Amino acid sequence: MITDSCYTFIILSVAGGLLTLLGSVGTFISIITQRRLDKLQDILEEFVSLSYRSETNLTGLMYNLIEKYQMHYMFPLTPRKMIFTYIDINIFFILVLWATTLLMQYEPPFSSIFILQIAPLLIGTIATIFFRHLLRATINLENPLLNTIVPAPEKLRNLSYLSRFVNLSVKSVLKQGRPTIFLSNFRDNPNVNGTSNLFKVSLKEELSFDNFFYYLCISNSTNPLFISFGDIKFHFSPDPITKKPVPVHRNINVPLGEFPYSRLPNQLIAHFLVFTNGEKHPLEFIYHLEPGTCFFSAKENPQVTVNHQILYTVEKSKLIINECQTCPPFFQELSHLFRLNNNRYYIHNPGKWKSEENKTQTNLLKLCQEKVFID
Amino acid sequence: MLDKHTNYTYDSFLFVKKLQEILSQPPCFENNTSYLDLGQVSSIDDTKLETTFGHIPPSDPLTKALGYILQSMRRKPFTLTKLGINELLKSYLYHINTDNQKVFTTCYLGCIEQIFLSCLSKNYPFTNLLWEYLSRCFNTVSEYLVAHKLEQGCQVFLDKVSCISKTAAQEGLHTSLIQYFLHNLEIWAREEGYIELADNAKNYRFNIETF
Numbered sequence: 108m109i110t111d112s113c114y115t116f117i118i119l120s121v122a123g124g125l126l127t128l129l130g131s132v133g134t135f136i137s138i139i140t141q142r143r144l145d146k147l148q149d150i151l152e153e154f155v156s157l158s159y160r161s162e163t164n165l166t167g168l169m170y171n172l173i174e175k176y177q178m179h180y181m182f183p184l185t186p187r188k189m190i191f192t193y194i195d196i197n198i199f200f201i202l203v204l205w206a207t208t209l210l211m212q213y214e215p216p217f218s219s220i221f222i223l224q225i226a227p228l229l230i231g232t233i234a235t236i237f238f239r240h241l242l243r244a245t246i247n248l249e250n251p252l253l254n255t256i257v258p259a260p261e262k263l264r265n266l267s268y269l270s271r272f273v274n275l276s277v278k279s280v281l282k283q284g285r286p287t288i289f290l291s292n293f294r295d296n297p298n299v300n301g302t303s304n305l306f307k308v309s310l311k312e313e314l315s316f317d318n319f320f321y322y323l324c325i326s327n328s329t330n331p332l333f334i335s336f337g338d339i340k341f342h343f344s345p346d347p348i349t350k351k352p353v354p355v356h357r358n359i360n361v362p363l364g365e366f367p368y369s370r371l372p373n374q375l376i377a378h379f380l381v382f383t384n385g386e387k388h389p390l391e392f393i394y395h396l397e398p399g400t401c402f403f404s405a406k407e408n409p410q411v412t413v414n415h416q417i418l419y420t421v422e423k424s425k426l427i428i429n430e431c432q433t434c435p436p437f438f439q440e441l442s443h444l445f446r447l448n449n450n451r452y453y454i455h456n457p458g459k460w461k462s463e464e465n466k467t468q469t470n471l472l473k474l475c476q477e478k479v480f481i482d
Numbered sequence: 483m484l485d486k487h488t489n490y491t492y493d494s495f496l497f498v499k500k501l502q503e504i505l506s507q508p509p510c511f512e513n514n515t516s517y518l519d520l521g522q523v524s525s526i527d528d529t530k531l532e533t534t535f536g537h538i539p540p541s542d543p544l545t546k547a548l549g550y551i552l553q554s555m556r557r558k559p560f561t562l563t564k565l566g567i568n569e570l571l572k573s574y575l576y577h578i579n580t581d582n583q584k585v586f587t588t589c590y591l592g593c594i595e596q597i598f599l600s601c602l603s604k605n606y607p608f609t610n611l612l613w614e615y616l617s618r619c620f621n622t623v624s625e626y627l628v629a630h631k632l633e634q635g636c637q638v639f640l641d642k643v644s645c646i647s648k649t650a651a652q653e654g655l656h657t658s659l660i661q662y663f664l665h666n667l668e669i670w671a672r673e674e675g676y677i678e679l680a681d682n683a684k685n686y687r688f689n690i691e692t693f
Contacts, residue, residue, distance in 0.1 A: 163654035163655075163656075164650075164651055164654050164655055164656045164657055164691075165654070166651075166657075166691050167651055167652075167691035167692065167693055170691065170692075171693070285658050285661070287658075287662075289665075313658075313661065313691075357688060357691075358687065358688060399666055399669060399670075400669065400670060400673055401669075401673070402669060404662060404665065404666065405662065406618075406621070406659075406662060408656070408658055408659070482684075
């Protein structure tokens with residue numbers, strides 16, 4: 108039998124011990140987090156500085172770095188669950204012990220002073236719960252405080268995010284992703300509508316860089332045949348079989364629309380402009396597409412330049428063209444439609460666009476609803 | 483011999499003429515001869531050793547041509563090497579047929595691999611040019627192979643080229659042209675009905691840069 112007055116002190120000292128343990132768990136977590144942050148920042152720095160070596164082939168290396176980043180970003184599930192359970196049980200006991208000591212010393216009747224007396228306990232409870240919240244956030248890395256230091260792995264494929272880094276060349280990074288324009292022949296049912304042949308236009312990327320606005324104009328020697336513009340964002344859910352997260356994909360195809368043709372052209376030229384959030388001049392890729400058996404593909408590497416003739420800003424998910432001296436056909440006319448809303452639009456008969464009235468023009472604008480696929 | 487006329491060593495006309503002379507002879511390969519190659523056979527007995535001892539392998543035009551091309555890679559203009567590779571691949575396409583497609587592809591591509599490996603040496607200044615030229619040639623050659631229904635040859639060609647490309651990717655050379663080539667080959671093969679070849683090409687396309 109322990110005396111009542113002594114028992115209160117024992118309970119309080121147990122609560123104190125538990126609090127110390129909680130504190131040391133915090134220290135333990137912070138040490139682990141710090142190590143992980145160091146690692147992640149090193150990888151991030153390596154990734155950013157890769158962009159200076161555009162003359163070598165870094166596609167494989169970039170892919171590996173993003174995967175490595177993902178690996179360090181994830182904390183293994185079992186120890187994380189164990190730590191969380193420990194913290195939760197610990198805090199629960201501390202609160203129970205505090206409440207018990209209070210109840211043991213409580214003498215009725217109830218008065219208003221009691222509320223004042225209970226206030227430190229309430230503050231202590233709130234502080235402990237807040238501390239728990241903080242620890243959970245630190246171990247997850249997904250919180251606004253740490254996001255600025257170590258971005259989520261998906262951010263490494265996000266061109267708009269990467270373009271915010273001062274010391275990064277978006278051009279070299281995107282070049283390593285090797286975007287190309289590919290036209291595949293698609294035989295439509297000739298009975299349904301007059302056209303018998305359609306070209307499906309798609310953007311192939313060997314590394315799935317996303318979050319940019321694009322403007323594509325495919326023309327033969329004289330006229331533009333196809334125009335497409337829109338915002339490209341990917342969302343990759345974890346692999347359904349292995350359950351591993353997928354920060355970046357290889358060989359991704361983005362359908363951009365389709366256009367009919369009657370006579371097979373000899374050569375097509377594609378102008379592909381890329382607008383990212385952090386830049387003011389777009390990147391321009393020029394592809395010379397040559398016919399294969401039933402498809403058009405680029406046989407040469409594209410010319411990649413920064414187009415200094417066009418000046419743009421991004422305001423409230425709208426792309427505003429401030430200056431445009433020489434630009435691809437229809438660029439100026441369509442610029443009021445440029446919005447960052449994750450949709451891809453196309454016009455398959457740009458010749459008609461000029462002759463139509465404003466009201467019917469929007470009918471010519473089509474939304475490409477085909478999903479992104481891997482091939 | 484080219485070496486005797488040192489004044490003419492840079493003459494592309496003489497170089498190509500000499501190569502064409504060599505390569506116009508039909509190539510002969512080890513397995514047609516009685517020459518005993520220890521690397522090729524798994525076991526030998528005394529009688530076999532006795533009977534084949536003293537046999538000399540026939541002179542192979544391919545080795546000779548390869549020697550000239552490798553020589554052109556030492557302190558000589560890139561044009562010569564380019565012409566050499568071109569002549570080698572042309573002679574390959576000229577001599578290949580349905581019966582010999584596997585052996586011929588293996589031997590000729592073996593030469594191409596040696597040329598490629600020697601271009602990786604640090605002293606060779608035109609590595610990028612040579613690799614780009616090779617990538618272009620691969621595209622044309624494979625188109626010819628598929629169009630002429632040499633499926634097995636094309637399969638060997640694809641295996642070899644992917645092996646070379648993997649080395650190239652590890653050395654940091656750009657493989658975008660190879661990716662185009664593999665994609666084109668995949669489409670051509672599918673059109674001709676060679677599903678296995680097309681699937682292999684696709685598989686290689688996904689794997690070239692996975693180290």
